[in-house]
Amino acid sequence: MSRVEIMDTTLRDGEQTSGVSFAPQEKLSLARLLLTDIRVDRIEVASARVSEGERAAVRKIMEWGARKDYLDRIEVLGFVDGGISLDWIAECGGRVINLLTKGSEKHCKYQLRKTLEEHVADIRRDVQAAQERGIAVNIYLEDWSNGMRHSREYVYRMMDALQGLPIQRFMLPDTLGIYEPWECYEACRAMTERYPGLRFDFHAHNDYDLAVANTLAAVKAGVQGVHTTVNGLGERAGNAPLSSVIAALHDHLKADIAVDEARTNHVATVVESYSGIRIPANKPVIGENVFTQCAGIHADGDNKNNLYFNDLLPERFGRTRQYALGKSSGKANIRKNLEMLGIELDEESMTRVTQYIVELGDRKEIVTAEDLPYIVSDLLGASGDREAVRILNYSLSVAQGLRPVATVKIEIHGQAYQQTSAGDGQYDAFVSAVEAIYEHQLGREFPALVDYSVSIPPGGRTDAFVQTLITWEWNGARFKTRGLDADQTVAAIKATVKMLNKIENNTNITTP
Incomplete structure (x- = not known):
């Protein structure tokens, strides 16, 4: 498996989550975390022409990027608008435009009200203007998944017309999240086989909860870059979550990626704080509960040659394994927690503590490891912590x-x-x-x-x-x-x- 680029678009597509708006200083902070801590290959930080606040944020990021020699890794979404987006990006100090073009005949015909030839001519003008300004160009083929499904000849004609231009990457969005992995693989494979000399990115949306699966399918089909957002932020059901994508690429495809897994949990909590969007407790890799064993049989199996471990070891992501306490715990879970607290009980005492915790679980009480010393003291009259x-x-x-x-x-x-x-x-x-x-x-x-x-x-x-x-x-x-x-x-x-x-x-x- 060759090197797979990760382009994170939390600061652009992720900010399109309903109710989410990052302040300029928050955007700069996240740009730093993504490029220097997580070490993603590229970031997309804004859409051109959105607002003066967005302009101020992009300028801050570009000033920092210039000092760190990161400008070629910081990208801005722009539009086929006769150079207006290019002016905006240049004024902010940017060097890369992700040019939004129409990847389906329906979008071209009904939204732009243009023929493919007219649209291609407009794209050519903006690509040439970008080259004259020293701005690199990537192309988004908006609604590409529907284009491949309903108007594949349109997509091929468009690619045939653009492939000779100075375009670094062609980015293939599943704009409405319509794909499943098999169709996604076939469509991406058709692109990589027809245009073997071009670089392709895949941009997944999660409307059917298949964004991660589709991202893996795209990489298996030969796509060289994938797009993510931290915590899966994005419009509607969001985008492919960074944490899940890197774990799946690493474990299932053995892909060569630059991302530092150990920092993903930290960045996830920062984005949670800045966005106000809580991370679900059961969200893979970064959710509060995903490295917590609840059933006593699982804790018992972990004691016996790690029978319930998989490759998603919590330490990879800066996390630790925990054992929940409740009505399904059993002695093994409780013993694991007591061991971590340095408390050792005989079998009779363990039985009494286990029975009490099961009773609390039946009453919907949630018991944590921190509660155990008090339970032990109360039940057994231990000389440990007392009710001070x-x-x-x-x-x-x-x-x-x-x-x-x-x-x-x-x-x-x-x-x-x-x-x-x-x-x-x-x-x-x-x-x-x-x-x-x-x-x-x-x-x-x-x-x-x-x-x-x-x-x-x-x-x-x-x-x-x-x-x-x-x-x-x-x-x-x-x-x-x-x-x-x-x-x-x-x-x-x-x-x-x-x-x-x-x-x-x-x-x-x-x-x-």
């Missing part, structure tokens, strides 16, 4: 036109403290009261709340459990605590008490 913090009492009040008020009485290492505070909500008032105890009565720093999320089971029941997941930061480390209750505020308070016990016992607080 207890809520003795609290009162929450809310009234029309008045800020909510909380009065909290809390015991810390056997000493009782009481405080009353107002807040912007009942939970905020509760936290303000506890924070006042820590900062004013104890003279200690209170952890910062970094993220707060609430999940409610489907079905619309008013008595359904509410799970609150809170991320905290303390002494440079981030950790999460959960609370479960039918009352959202009580669930958040339970999560907060878990956090207080963690910092008082100072155990198992590590940056994920």
Whole structure:
């Protein structure tokens, strides 16, 4: 398998995700991460003529790219518009245009209202103008997949007319995500066999959840470059996700790619933060749960010659394998977690802890590894972590036109403290009261709340459990605590008490 180029278009096509808009500084930050950390071969950073904000972002990226000698790897989408896009790109300092042309007869006839000959003449003029300016040209054949399906002769006539021009790459988009892998392979193979001297890229969309499979099919057919976005961002169902594509190319095709797999998870979380689009927990390679074994039989198999491992080892992607705790865990999962915490139990104790965790799972309680020391201590009277913090009492009040008020009485290492505070909500008032105890009565720093999320089971029941997941930061480390209750505020308070016990016992607080 020859070298496969990765062109990432998160900053252009990915930004076309509904509700996503990257600020200029965010675009520059992501460009740096993609080219220097992940080490993709090329990036597409914008569409020409979109806005003044886009112009400012592209200028920042090009100025940085010029200093790093990356300008030939930074591309901008442009249009067949008599040189207007070329002017825009040149003013920004760009050196590569990805020229958007019509790859299907239907688009040419009904959108441009031109014949193929007229469209080719327009393309020739812009390619010649780009050459005169010292700007390299790649060609997008927009709607190429429909062109190959319904008007293949049009595609071939267009390629025959353009193949002699100074064009670096012809880029084949499945614009509407219509392909399945077999048809994709056949169409790409037809192009690479008919035009063996040309370089082709494939650009997949994920409307049928086949973008990664189609990308692999294109590479098997001889395409030399593929397009991705971080986290699969893009219009409608998005594009081929960078993390999945590089893993599949590496493992299934043994392709030669330059990307650093170990940095993919870091870049994914940065894009998640900048875009506001959450990564699904079950998303391959980068999802929170994808390296977590839930069934006890899997953990048991991992203990016996790694029977449930595949080539997607978490360490490749800067991740670690975890073993979930719940009603399907079994002793093997629990023992794995205890081993990581340095806790060893005899068989009788293991049986009791296992039974208790299964009961919690039946009640929809989510148990984490960080909870295990408390469960062990509570069940077995162990001399490990103790309940250093207890809520003795609290009162929450809310009234029309008045800020909510909380009065909290809390015991810390056997000493009782009481405080009353107002807040912007009942939970905020509760936290303000506890924070006042820590900062004013104890003279200690209170952890910062970094993220707060609430999940409610489907079905619309008013008595359904509410799970609150809170991320905290303390002494440079981030950790999460959960609370479960039918009352959202009580669930958040339970999560907060878990956090207080963690910092008082100072155990198992590590940056994920």
